[in-house]
Amino acid sequence: MEQGALRMLIALVAGAALIALLDVAFPPPEPPPFSTQVLDRDGTLLSASLSSDHKWRLRTRITHVSPDLIRAILAKEDRYFLLHPGVNIYAVARALFANLTEGRRVSGASTITMQVARLLEPGPRTYAVKIREALRSLQIERRYSKREILELYISLLPMGGNIEGVTSASWIYFDRPPDKLSLAQAVALAVLPNDPNRLRLDRRAVPLQNATRRWLRRFRRDGRFPATVIEEALAEELHVARSAPPQQAPHYSLLLRQRQKGDILSSTIDARIQDAAERLLFHHVQRVMAEGVGNGAVLVIRNDSMDVSAWVGSADFTDAVNEGQVNGVTAVRSPGSTLKPFLFARAFDEGSLTPQMRLLDVPSDFNGYAPENFDGAYQGEVTVRAALLQSRNIPAVRELARQGTGSFITWLRQLGFAEIGRSEEQLGLSLILGGCGATLEELTRAYSVFAREGRLSSLRYMRDQEMGKGQQMLSPAAAYLLSDILVGHERPDFPREVLDVSRLPHIAFKTGTSYGKRDAWAIGWNGRYTVGVWMGNFSGEGAPRLSGTVMAVPLLVDLFNAIDRDGGDLGIPRPDVLERRRVCAHSGLLPSPQCGELTDDWAIRDVSTKRRCELLRPFRVDAGRSMHYCMDCLPDSGAEQAWYMVVDPRLAVWYEENNIGIERPPPHNPQCTARMEGEGPDILSPTSDYTYYLEKGAEQEILLQAASLPGVRRQFWYADGELLGDVAAGGRMFFRPTGKRHRISCMDDAGRERSVEIEIIFF
Ligand SMILES: [Zn+2]
Numbered sequence: 001m002e003q004g005a006l007r008m009l010i011a012l013v014a015g016a017a018l019i020a021l022l023d024v025a026f027p028p029p030e031p032p033p034f035s036t037q038v039l040d041r042d043g044t045l046l047s048a049s050l051s052s053d054h055k056w057r058l059r060t061r062i063t064h065v066s067p068d069l070i071r072a073i074l075a076k077e078d079r080y081f082l083l084h085p086g087v088n089i090y091a092v093a094r095a096l097f098a099n100l101t102e103g104r105r106v107s108g109a110s111t112i113t114m115q116v117a118r119l120l121e122p123g124p125r126t127y128a129v130k131i132r133e134a135l136r137s138l139q140i141e142r143r144y145s146k147r148e149i150l151e152l153y154i155s156l157l158p159m160g161g162n163i164e165g166v167t168s169a170s171w172i173y174f175d176r177p178p179d180k181l182s183l184a185q186a187v188a189l190a191v192l193p194n195d196p197n198r199l200r201l202d203r204r205a206v207p208l209q210n211a212t213r214r215w216l217r218r219f220r221r222d223g224r225f226p227a228t229v230i231e232e233a234l235a236e237e238l239h240v241a242r243s244a245p246p247q248q249a250p251h252y253s254l255l256l257r258q259r260q261k262g263d264i265l266s267s268t269i270d271a272r273i274q275d276a277a278e279r280l281l282f283h284h285v286q287r288v289m290a291e292g293v294g295n296g297a298v299l300v301i302r303n304d305s306m307d308v309s310a311w312v313g314s315a316d317f318t319d320a321v322n323e324g325q326v327n328g329v330t331a332v333r334s335p336g337s338t339l340k341p342f343l344f345a346r347a348f349d350e351g352s353l354t355p356q357m358r359l360l361d362v363p364s365d366f367n368g369y370a371p372e373n374f375d376g377a378y379q380g381e382v383t384v385r386a387a388l389l390q391s392r393n394i395p396a397v398r399e400l401a402r403q404g405t406g407s408f409i410t411w412l413r414q415l416g417f418a419e420i421g422r423s424e425e426q427l428g429l430s431l432i433l434g435g436c437g438a439t440l441e442e443l444t445r446a447y448s449v450f451a452r453e454g455r456l457s458s459l460r461y462m463r464d465q466e467m468g469k470g471q472q473m474l475s476p477a478a479a480y481l482l483s484d485i486l487v488g489h490e491r492p493d494f495p496r497e498v499l500d501v502s503r504l505p506h507i508a509f510k511t512g513t514s515y516g517k518r519d520a521w522a523i524g525w526n527g528r529y530t531v532g533v534w535m536g537n538f539s540g541e542g543a544p545r546l547s548g549t550v551m552a553v554p555l556l557v558d559l560f561n562a563i564d565r566d567g568g569d570l571g572i573p574r575p576d577v578l579e580r581r582r583v584c585a586h587s588g589l590l591p592s593p594q595c596g597e598l599t600d601d602w603a604i605r606d607v608s609t610k611r612r613c614e615l616l617r618p619f620r621v622d623a624g625r626s627m628h629y630c631m632d633c634l635p636d637s638g639a640e641q642a643w644y645m646v647v648d649p650r651l652a653v654w655y656e657e658n659n660i661g662i663e664r665p666p667p668h669n670p671q672c673t674a675r676m677e678g679e680g681p682d683i684l685s686p687t688s689d690y691t692y693y694l695e696k697g698a699e700q701e702i703l704l705q706a707a708s709l710p711g712v713r714r715q716f717w718y719a720d721g722e723l724l725g726d727v728a729a730g731g732r733m734f735f736r737p738t739g740k741r742h743r744i745s746c747m748d749d750a751g752r753e754r755s756v757e758i759e760i761i762f763f
């Protein structure tokens with residue numbers, strides 16, 4: 001008795017072990033490869049590609065399918081699916097009995113699980129195969145949940161030709177997602193796998209229509225659906241159709257397929273915004289095609305989550321002539337003036353500049369690099385605000401020279417500009433005018449810091465991607481100041497035919513145009529979205545009217561009006577550390593008692609400079625105001641005090657050259673023997689330690705020009721100690737070099753002197 005029980009126990013354990021071993025040794029086959037689907041943030045299918053074995057085999061999730069379709073499939077194929085362990089013993093017994101007693105084949109014994117086994121491992125319809133399928137379905141039930149089995153089933157059902165699964169069939173035959181099917185369409189998809197190649201809908205509608213109506217009537221009889229719904233479905237005509245699955249966001253889909261694993265890629269794209277961006281860019285390029293601009297790209301970022309909401313790499317992916325497959329969002333191009341805001345935002349954080357402070361806009365030479373403004377003109381000096389709004393080049397280059405290219409490039413690299421970081425060695429001051437490489441992706445992401453209180457985060461491409469903590473690149477105050485300056489409503493810089501201000505949404509934006517009119521940029525933002533637009537040709541060809549203002553801004557405005565219609569305000573809160581303050585209208589600095597006109601400006605508390613305006617300075621003068629005295633020659637009888645405007649020497653030169661009269665102080669007392677304090681002339685040309693390349697025998701001359709403090713009347717020029725001549729302060733004279741090296745000196749009438757060394761190479 002004891003022994004018998006033990007033997008039985010051993011047999012049971014051995015049996016179970018054998019079954020487990022066999023189960024592991026002969027697992028059911030893996031599902032075949034699926035098509036890759038790219039979904040938008042709400043699960044809408046953006047695009048699908050053929051599987052690696054060239055099938056339209058889109059993996060289907062139950063939640064993405066109309067409940068009617070699931071109900072129809074369960075009612076038709078396997079009513080007890082949720083109850084049986086893979087094999088329906090009752091159905092098998094009934095079928096066997098019928099086969100034996102009546103000699104006819106009764107189907108229906110095959111459960112959904114067994115059908116999945118057959119789909120995974122097709123074979124002839126023999127008893128042996130049937131038994132294998134039954135065993136396989138036990139294995140499958142052990143490995144997968146009921147929900148997973150049903151999802152495999154509806155993903156693998158043959159739907160005719162190379163179409164498998166209800167999602168593929170729903171898109172290809174009915175051009176809609178499987179959760180938007182009518183009852184007739186749902187039942188048709190449940191019926192189609194019975195004989196997919198005879199019933200398929202891209203050939204003839206009648207056979208499938210008839211089969212569908214048969215099942216609908218059966219469902220009515222069984223009371224599976226309300227009678228009225230069935231009546232409606234019976235009346236519906238199915239149409240012969242075949243369309244391709246959607247191909248939205250093609251560049252983005254391609255990018256994700258290269259970067260991500262898996263057959264369902266849940267992206268952050270917002271199908272509504274993507275659709276608007278694709279449509280608007282396409283039509284915009286159609287309009288400007290005649291002007292030699294064949295392409296463009298758009299990137300839309302959601303500022304709160306850093307989601308990529310739209311990514312349009314070209315105007316038309318299918319346009320081979322204009323290289324539509326090129327992804328314009330990741331293409332490295334010249335960014336034009338689009339880096340300027342970052343430069344000035346840094347200066348705000350450094351405290352050295354505020355929006356109303358003045359910057360020089362005069363001819364400038366940086367070791368032979370002499371940038372020009374886009375209009376070829378100069379304004380003498382401009383406020384930071386105007387320099388940004390009008391995108392003036394000289395003030396930006398001067399500011400970059402002050403900050404240093406090395407430190408700015410290091411900062412730009414942290415801001416995500418990879419190409420700029422890589423080519424640091426080759427970059428100079430021209431980088432602020434676009435003499436470098438950047439992508440629309442880099443630029444748009446970098447601009448998002450203005451909308452996100454100065455914080456830079458990674459872009460989110462996939463829904464399940466964590467949002468990074470981000471890095472504080474600017475203070476919230478500096479970011480706000482930039483947005484405030486570039487906000488669109490007071491933009492006198494825009495010709496009315498280009499920008500109808502009444503249509504302008506509440507956004508801040510900056511434009512850019514690259515050298516040779518090859519790239520047009522506009523990047524705009526409000527609190528909710530940052531949108532980047534590039535227009536140009538992938539061939540790199542320029543076009544006469546290609547500019548950020550004319551070509552990119554109108555599209556930017558259309559985009560914002562389409563995606564953020566109810567925007568309302570800018571939506572960027574002003575940080576408390578920003579204070580309104582009164583400043584001298586002529587310098588932007590804190591007013592001195594002499595300053596006449598005042599204006600309002602923003603300052604960052606405890607950061608912005610507290611320098612006082614020194615534009616007007618006191619001079620001791622004689623009664624006739626014909627000369628001024630220094631402390632050494634001040635007569636005992638005393639002198640009168642008079643205020644004169646003392647501007648930057650370089651600005652004084654520019655005023656002189658442009659006949660802009662400002663009252664200058666009278667010259668220093670000629671009888672005075674004291675050397676006056678202060679700096680000697682500031683030599684503007686030639687540039688120190690610079691090599692001039694001159695053509696042999698061309699009699700080329702080098703410009704000599706220096707700026708002096710007010711009160712200086714004449715300047716004396718020397719070459720290697722020999723007097724060349726004298727000019728009024730700031731005047732020009734010319735020098736014809738003869739040797740390989742020259743020492744050029746300039747002395748003012750107070751005896752102060754400065755020199756530069758130059759090298760000449762004749763070729
Ligand atoms: Zn002042």
Ligand SMILES: [Zn+2]
Nearest residue numbers: 629630633672
């Ligand atoms: Zn003196």
